[in-house]
Amino acid sequence: MTENLTFAYYPGCSATSTNRAYDVSTRNVAKVLGIGLEELNDWNCCGASAYLSVDEKKAMVFCARNLALAEKEGKDIVAICSGCYVVLRKANQHLAEDPNLAAEINKSLAAGGMSYQNSIKVRHFLDITVHEAGQDAVRDRVTHPLTGLKVAPYYGCMISRPFNEVDDEESPRMMDDLIEWLGATAVLFPLKSKCCGGLMMTTQPPVGQQLTGYILRSAKEAGADCIITACPLCQLNLEAYQDTIGKTLDMDCRIPVLYFTQLMGVAFGLDKSDLALKECITPVETVLSSRGT
Amino acid sequence: MSETQAQKLGMELLEHIRGIPGGRSIDKCIQCGTCTGSCPTSNLMYFSPRQVLAALRAGMLDQVLKSNTPWFCTSCYSCAVRCPAKIPFTDVMYELKRMAVKQGSYPRRDPASAMVRSFSEVVRRYGRNAEAILVGKYYLRTNPLKILGQVPMVIKLLAKRRMAFFPHKIKGIDGLKKMLAAVGGNHEGKP
Ligand code: SF4
Ligand code: SF4
Numbered sequence: 001m002t003e004n005l006t007f008a009y010y011p012g013c014s015a016t017s018t019n020r021a022y023d024v025s026t027r028n029v030a031k032v033l034g035i036g037l038e039e040l041n042d043w044n045c046c047g048a049s050a051y052l053s054v055d056e057k058k059a060m061v062f063c064a065r066n067l068a069l070a071e072k073e074g075k076d077i078v079a080i081c082s083g084c085y086v087v088l089r090k091a092n093q094h095l096a097e098d099p100n101l102a103a104e105i106n107k108s109l110a111a112g113g114m115s116y117q118n119s120i121k122v123r124h125f126l127d128i129t130v131h132e133a134g135q136d137a138v139r140d141r142v143t144h145p146l147t148g149l150k151v152a153p154y155y156g157c158m159i160s161r162p163f164n165e166v167d168d169e170e171s172p173r174m175m176d177d178l179i180e181w182l183g184a185t186a187v188l189f190p191l192k193s194k195c196c197g198g199l200m201m202t203t204q205p206p207v208g209q210q211l212t213g214y215i216l217r218s219a220k221e222a223g224a225d226c227i228i229t230a231c232p233l234c235q236l237n238l239e240a241y242q243d244t245i246g247k248t249l250d251m252d253c254r255i256p257v258l259y260f261t262q263l264m265g266v267a268f269g270l271d272k273s274d275l276a277l278k279e280c281i282t283p284v285e286t287v288l289s290s291r292g293t
Numbered sequence: 294m295s296e297t298q299a300q301k302l303g304m305e306l307l308e309h310i311r312g313i314p315g316g317r318s319i320d321k322c323i324q325c326g327t328c329t330g331s332c333p334t335s336n337l338m339y340f341s342p343r344q345v346l347a348a349l350r351a352g353m354l355d356q357v358l359k360s361n362t363p364w365f366c367t368s369c370y371s372c373a374v375r376c377p378a379k380i381p382f383t384d385v386m387y388e389l390k391r392m393a394v395k396q397g398s399y400p401r402r403d404p405a406s407a408m409v410r411s412f413s414e415v416v417r418r419y420g421r422n423a424e425a426i427l428v429g430k431y432y433l434r435t436n437p438l439k440i441l442g443q444v445p446m447v448i449k450l451l452a453k454r455r456m457a458f459f460p461h462k463i464k465g466i467d468g469l470k471k472m473l474a475a476v477g478g479n480h481e482g483k484p
Contacts, residue, residue, distance in 0.1 A: 111475035112468030161370035195369035
């Protein structure tokens with residue numbers, strides 16, 4: 001691992017409210033791994049897919065302000081939400097490829113006293129964990145191997161798509177590897193990168209419930225004891241609606257759903273409070289009891 | 294709108310789609326249907342992804358815009374990574390959503406378009422999302438009575454400290470507002 005790896009950490013909106021546990025566990029496992037995460041000062045919402053659906057240029061301004069803030073700090077951005085990651089990463093690419101756009105966006109940044117010269121990268125914390133910290137560093141920190149625990153890695157849409165840069169877009173395996181490094185077993189399940197429906201859970205509940213329900217069922221049928229995710233929206237969809245989905249689709253889909261950072265922390269022997277495990281809606285005892293001593 | 298007017302508008306908007314990054318590639322669509330087969334919600338769309346491209350070429354864009362299609366796209370990028378012609382179809386869907394918002398041609402009380410409009414209002418005001426306000430705005434736009442149905446979920450999330458009631462305004466909100474005012478853009482973004 002590169003010495004003194006420090007990034008501008010971008011928690012994103014949902015990790016400050018509904019998905020605080022992701023933020024807490026990320027900061028704590030990063031400390032153990034020696035990855036420096038300094039929260040990007042006064043970051044703003046990335047605009048998400050929602051703003052892109054309303055106005056492209058303004059959506060670009062939301063991203064560009066964050067990119068400019070990180071550039072001022074001289075650090076690459078690390079996001080934990082797959083949605084933030086794709087949106088920021090895509091804006092960064094469009095700005096690099098289209099000089100006219102870059103000029104226009106810089107003009108608007110200037111109205112707020114900022115500018116952006118396209119000097120930084122946007123990355124996801126899972127990518128940093130697997131490719132920067134890497135296998136040896138992770139294995140070294142495991143104090144409580146999760147022997148026998150079967151974990152379903154749920155990637156969702158946006159971590160390897162659309163860029164195909166850090167992992168395979170059809171069959172990603174970053175989390176599969178990570179699970180093995182923690183001493184657990186990764187189960188194969190066919191829906192690991194199928195969309196959970198995202199906001200459909202709110203806007204079209206029957207559709208969202210079906211998409212999410214099949215993912216839960218696919219993981220259970222593969223024999224998983226728990227699911228891990230790398231995206232707050234996926235996590236909320238998979239975890240918070242299990243009762244409703246179970247009733248509507250008439251199937252048992254109860255299964256613990258954790259962030260990959262929480263699972264890592266469990267194997268690193270971190271305290272429950274350092275991983276905000278109390279904020280899980282599904283019981284996580286199976287996961288905890290699997291940890292060896 | 295007469296048929297020829299609609300066609301003319303359709304052609305104008307088609308040029309617009311060609312203008313997005315990678316947009317020219319829509320001319321290379323071979324109608325293979327890979328996008329439709331990869332799409333998690335295509336079975337519910339009035340126009341499937343493949344049909345969208347066929348309809349656009351036939352100058353039927355206005356019908357696509359009025360349909361539920363753009364609002365059933367979850368932006369999952371499955372179509373885009375599999376398209377043999379490398380058409381960034383997810384971005385085509387984004388452009389269709391923007392056009393529909395701009396023209397106000399989304400279906401009445403359509404929940405997904407109400408969601409994106411509510412969301413953009415909230416982040417324009419605070420610089421960050423504020424869930425409680427977003428939920429309020431969204432249900433006022435769609436079906437206020439359904440707010441009550443959300444109470445159990447809100448209680449569940451509150452019990453787990455997973456809901457923030459008070460919005461956080463970023464320090465640089467004035468600067469952000471100036472930047473947003475200064476950028477051109479397709480339209481005001483204030484539907
Ligand atoms: S996958 Fe690509 S080429 Fe095939 S129908 Fe869809 S857009 Fe056209
Ligand atoms: S990005 Fe949209 S159109 Fe493409 S596969 Fe996903 S939901 Fe379907």
